[in-house]
Amino acid sequence: MTEKHLIWDLPLRIFHWSFALTILACWYTSEQEGDLVDLHMKLGFLAISLIIFRILWGLIGPKHARFSQFIPSPKTLINYLHPEKESKTTAGHNPLGALMVILMIVLITLQAVSGLFINDDIFSSGPYYGSIGNELEKIMFFLHHNTFDFMIAAIALHLAAIAYYWRIKKQNLVLPMITGNKSAKQVSAVDAIPHSKLILACVVAVCCIGFVYWLVVLNAPVIEEFYY
Numbered sequence: 001m002t003e004k005h006l007i008w009d010l011p012l013r014i015f016h017w018s019f020a021l022t023i024l025a026c027w028y029t030s031e032q033e034g035d036l037v038d039l040h041m042k043l044g045f046l047a048i049s050l051i052i053f054r055i056l057w058g059l060i061g062p063k064h065a066r067f068s069q070f071i072p073s074p075k076t077l078i079n080y081l082h083p084e085k086e087s088k089t090t091a092g093h094n095p096l097g098a099l100m101v102i103l104m105i106v107l108i109t110l111q112a113v114s115g116l117f118i119n120d121d122i123f124s125s126g127p128y129y130g131s132i133g134n135e136l137e138k139i140m141f142f143l144h145h146n147t148f149d150f151m152i153a154a155i156a157l158h159l160a161a162i163a164y165y166w167r168i169k170k171q172n173l174v175l176p177m178i179t180g181n182k183s184a185k186q187v188s189a190v191d192a193i194p195h196s197k198l199i200l201a202c203v204v205a206v207c208c209i210g211f212v213y214w215l216v217v218l219n220a221p222v223i224e225e226f227y228y
Contacts, residue, residue, distance in 0.1 A: 011201035064092030091191035
């Protein structure tokens, strides 16, 4: 049996697939009406929780989850793109994958946070709708309805990269994100992480959920409406 090394911790893997499903569900519910619009808003709150978790996990999580370990310098990126180094494998995120992680965090943050400040004039309003000026609301409305196009493009690029690595470079990027393991042929024992820091992840997750609940429920301003 081929020796395996743990590279992707369980909390990161749960985040990854939860994030993907949340984006898909947000897209589907955004095209519907009634109760699904309310669900769309709740999914937005979930997306914010996931983003906060990923940022914190990028600071205190295991080695390959940390931003300090995978955000590439310009030199690292140029070297990775050099033809002579095309076959090189990385234990965690490769430089291009690292840029995609940062891009998706930025895009989803813009998408989810802007949704807090807008309404659809029919079914629902974000918890902070009416708390900022009209000009800022217009900016938030623009961001919420246009950022998603960039998200679709980024997702398509991500899927194309996965297909390229699978078909051309013979590297399966999906399976390790499911099992957490890479074979000894791909990575060495020194690249492995000892465990997934599950207790710490649970504490961080609870804190993230609590913070978002405070943000969108307890701290949400009560906007007085006047009718004439």
